[in-house]
Amino acid sequence: MPQGGRRVAAPADLDPKWPDGYVDELRRAGGKEKNIPFCLSWVRRFFAEHPGTNRRDLxxxxxxxxxxxxxxxxxxxxxxxxx
The missing domain is CATH 1.20.5 (Single alpha-helices involved in coiled-coils or other helix-helix interfaces)
Incomplete structure (x- = not known):
């Protein structure tokens, strides 16, 4: 994602629907289309390492x-x- 300009630490939508809500937030944050599948893969692997943990607790x-x-x-x- 671009490093200049507005930085987004968390999605504006506090309850995005998986995965469409996350894709929307990545696009809104300036994510490139070609990188979005990699971002989703990263998020899936991250949450898989923390089963049963609320995402807001991570x-x-x-x-x-x-x-x-x-x-x-x-x-x-x-x-x-x-x-």
Missing amino acids: GGMEIELFLGRTARRAQLAGTTGTG
């Missing part, structure tokens, strides 16, 4: 941990030649 710390694990898995896959 915050920056959980996102940082998720991204760190995701980056480490990608690095390991790159060094071992597996995907």
Whole structure:
């Protein structure tokens, strides 16, 4: 997503419907169409790691941990030649 201009930390719609509401918010935030499927995949994987947890109870710390694990898995896959 573009880094300049208005920054969106959370959707304006406090109860977006999955996935259409999220797609609408990504577009409103300036997300590129080609990136939206990747964003949805990321959100699905993130919530799958936190089953039963209300999405409003998940915050920056959980996102940082998720991204760190995701980056480490990608690095390991790159060094071992597996995907």
